[in-house]
Amino acid sequence: MVLTVDVGNTRIKAAVFEEDTVLESFVFEKNELEKKIEKILKKFPNCSDLVIASVGNIEKHSFLIFENLLNIHFLTDNDVFPFTNKYATPKTLGIDRMILAAGATLQFPKKNRLVIDAGTCITYDFIDEFDNYLGGAISPGLRLRYEVLHNYTARLPLLVLEEPESYIGDTTAQAIHSGVVNGFVYEIDGFIDEYRTKFSNFIIILTGGDTDFLAKRLKNTIFANSNFLLESLNQTFQYKIDND
Ligand SMILES: Nc1ncnc2c1ncn2[C@@H]1O[C@H](COP(=O)(O)OP(=O)(O)OP(=O)(O)O)[C@@H](O)[C@H]1O
Ligand SMILES: CC(C)(CO)[C@@H](O)C(=O)NCCC(=O)O
Numbered sequence: 398m399v400l401t402v403d404v405g406n407t408r409i410k411a412a413v414f415e416e417d418t419v420l421e422s423f424v425f426e427k428n429e430l431e432k433k434i435e436k437i438l439k440k441f442p443n444c445s446d447l448v449i450a451s452v453g454n455i456e457k458h459s460f461l462i463f464e465n466l467l468n469i470h471f472l473t474d475n476d477v478f479p480f481t482n483k484y485a486t487p488k489t490l491g492i493d494r495m496i497l498a499a500g501a502t503l504q505f506p507k508k509n510r511l512v513i514d515a516g517t518c519i520t521y522d523f524i525d526e527f528d529n530y531l532g533g534a535i536s537p538g539l540r541l542r543y544e545v546l547h548n549y550t551a552r553l554p555l556l557v558l559e560e561p562e563s564y565i566g567d568t569t570a571q572a573i574h575s576g577v578v579n580g581f582v583y584e585i586d587g588f589i590d591e592y593r594t595k596f597s598n599f600i601i602i603l604t605g606g607d608t609d610f611l612a613k614r615l616k617n618t619i620f621a622n623s624n625f626l627l628e629s630l631n632q633t634f635q636y637k638i639d640n641d
């Protein structure tokens with residue numbers, strides 16, 4: 398049994414796996430880390446390995462208190478990955494993006510693959526059919542867009558996500574909802590269209606906290622799975638065991 402932990406920029410997500418099956422998944426805040434992991438391990442005492450990817454400010458030492466209970470694997474770019482990394486600055490590539498690319502490579506062999514993670518940031522990661530990781534894009538996520546409009550202006554209120562009535566917003570609130578939500582959807586559909594015109598034999602995987610909101614609004618067909626990062630962590634770990 399494997400416990401996977403994804404330390405994101407905002408929240409922490411975790412899941413317990415028996416082989417390829419998720420037994421249970423969890424979402425919690427960073428200040429609850431120790432308490433929550435303790436609780437999960439009490440419920441699933443057969444967990445033999447703890448596999449972590451962190452892009453947040455939580456480092457390996459935060460997990461070492463569990464060292465006597467199970468093996469700790471804090472994944473970094475020094476681990477083995479199933480793709481060739483063509484990023485020109487591989488040392489600065491986020492470990493979450495590397496794990497997503499690994500999951501896409503292993504789950505969808507011999508295809509052009511685009512992974513879109515709609516989380517705090519939106520990340521786009523492209524792996525071609527020859528398993529070259531080429532890069533992608535980073536832009537602000539849905540919630541972040543609402544927050545920056547408020548934080549960096551004098552007059553824009555902080556709004557909670559709402560479906561815009563039209564792309565022509567006729568109030569301040571509607572103009573913000575249109576700009577944020579429609580802008581978010583147009584951006585993603587626009588990127589997908591761009592890739593589609595250049596690559597055939599193509600698959601798109603959508604994940605992250607805004608997966609469900611986004612999936613029903615895109616015009617393009619995608620494979621939506623909000624657990625994709627945790628599943629990919631489990632698969633990357635199995636791959637590491639088989640190839641180390
Ligand atoms: N309780 C919540 N807290 C924060 N964001 C939430 C929540 N519920 C839904 N969301 C949506 O999820 C998005 C954030 O995604 P996610 O939770 O995957 O981010 P994260 O934990 O920072 O992970 P990552 O850093 O990997 O993106 C926000 O844009 C927001 O709209
Ligand atoms: C882009 C984020 C913040 C998304 O979580 C993370 O992957 C990260 O910090 N990346 C480092 C920069 C890069 O990937 O090129």
Ligand SMILES: [K+]
Binds near residue numbers: 515
């Ligand atoms: K993200």
